[in-house]
Amino acid sequence: MKRRHWVLAGVGTAALGALALRPGEGGAPHDAYFTALSQALRQSDRATDAVTPTLVIDRDRLQANIGRVLALKAKPMPLRVVAKSLACLPLLDFIAQHTGSTRQMVFNLPYLLLQASQRPALDLLLGKPLPAGAAQAFYQRHPAGAFDASRQLQWLIDTPERLAEYRQLARGLGQKLRVNLEIDVGLHRGGFADLSAFQKALSLLKDESLLEFSGLMGYDPHITEIPDIPGARSHAEAHAKRVYADFKAAALAALPAAQARAPELTWNAAGSPTFQLHDGQGAANEVSVGSAFVKPTHFDFAHLADCQPACFIATPVLKSGAFALPTGVEWIAAAARAWDRNQRHGVFLYGGEWRADVVSPAGLATSGLYGTSPNQQVMVGSGRQNLQPGDTVFFRPQKSEASLQQFGDIAVISGGKVVAHWPVFPPMP
Incomplete structure (x- = not known):
């Protein structure tokens, strides 16, 4: 009987344990x-x-988020709105109206054609390098009008070879192309990763009058995306800013014509995950922001806690x-x-x-x-x-x-x- 008692007790304990593991009703x-x-x-x-x-977009929340982003952004840093994250002209217009910025970042040929024709006052920077054939198609298909690509458009270049292709395009068109050089500040997704290849591109720029250097772009979202291991994020941030400063110094040293215009060139950095890390004291002089304005789930960062979906x-x-x-x-x-x-x-x-x-x-x-x-x-x-x-x-x-x-x-x-x-x-x- 004693043995049976212990068996029954064990069964009862197991049953209670199983019930404890049962999911609660919610x-x-x-x-x-x-x-x-x-x-x-x-x-x-x-x-x-x-x-x-x-x-559905909640316009009241959107407007409040714009205000919160502007409050987080360092005042000396102009804002460039990332169009791919907000691919809707009235939405982009609303954000431009409430931020006062006409700077936008565009990522493909169809949207570039659309924005240049429908919003000719925009200042456009490519957010990823496009094949030279795509750039050629833009000039073939974009009608002459209020949007002046020679002043308002910057093509993104990531290798000396791509830059050479754009040089050939510029010569074939007989017109100036503005080029912004993408640098790898730690994400390792693309861009110039070492100064030797970067120097080759700078030499090509110096020798070609139809290619105008317009600045750098260094995308750094990895800083807040990497695991929060003690010291890892601060190291990544310091590394990104140091690399950016080194590439900027190399560009200005190799291109004397750019030195006098350095403050007005586009030294672009950041994105919604990291724009708050740039205070205007470093090499970058503008930050990009897109998704933060509408805050999807992958942008639930601590610095955006006051923004609402x-x-x-x-x-x-x-x-x-x-x-x-x-x-x-x-x-x-x-x-x-x-x-x-x-x-x-x-x-x-x-x-x-x-x-x-x-x-x-x-x-x-x-x-x-x-x-x-x-x-x-x-x-x-x-x-x-x-x-x-x-x-x-x-x-x-x-x-x-x-x-x-x-x-x-x-x-x-x-x-x-x-x-x-x-x-x-x-x-x-």
Whole structure:
């Protein structure tokens, strides 16, 4: 009897231990903020806002984020807005209006053509090196007009070989090209990594009157992305700034004509993860910012804690009920429901498989049992979310680039109402 007692006690202890490991029940309906967003979409004059997946921008939050970014940015540092992260002309216009900056960074030929023709007052810097053939296509396709590429456009160059190709293009066109040299300040993704290749490019620039040196670009997001090992980030930051200063000094030493114009040249650095690290005392004289203005999930950095998420994917619920798996494996769903109360309820959405995280209502998650679908994504929850067909689920994009362009016109909400629909750039890599 004593032995049986210990066996039963052991079984009871194991059962209690298993119950302790059982996931707790969570979830809740939309809070007041997302309830208001949902109502605004339902009351929109454009019926599709509430019945198809829609990209939403909260204009009030956007404007507040602009103010917070400007407060974080060192006052001596001009701002260059990264267009690929905000690929929508009215959105870029709104940011330009509230920042006072006409400087933008562009990353591909179609957007370059679009921005140069539609916004001829912009000062444009390429954010990645393009093949010389793409540059040639720009000059062939861009009509003469208010945008003066010889003053307002800087091509990005990363190797002596690419610079030689642009020299050939300049000679063929018979016109001046402004070139900005990309340097590797620690990211190791591209750009001049050693001074010997850089010196070759500088010699070529010095000897070619049709190529005008316009500055440097050193992208440094790795500083805040690397693991927060003691000393690692501070070392990466010091290294990036030292490398930038060394390359800048080499450029000015090799190009006497640039020395007198050094303050007006473009010494570009940073991005949303690191713009606050540049105080105007170093080699860089402008910083780039893009995603911080709308704050997708991959930009939840400590220095952006006061910025609020301002863009969301809103999608309708198609079906809501007990979570079930296809015929033949229904018992697995029954076991999942019994074990995890957060898998009792299944919600099928219009669309899915976005690079985004569900943000409201709380407690929804992708089903690891059912899998994902770009057509009808199933989410699981406890049922506390109280979702019915026609209700709205909100996702927060992980990154704004590409995400903003997946859903047609952006629904712009301000003061609890849809106040505008902003057309986006056509999707492009």
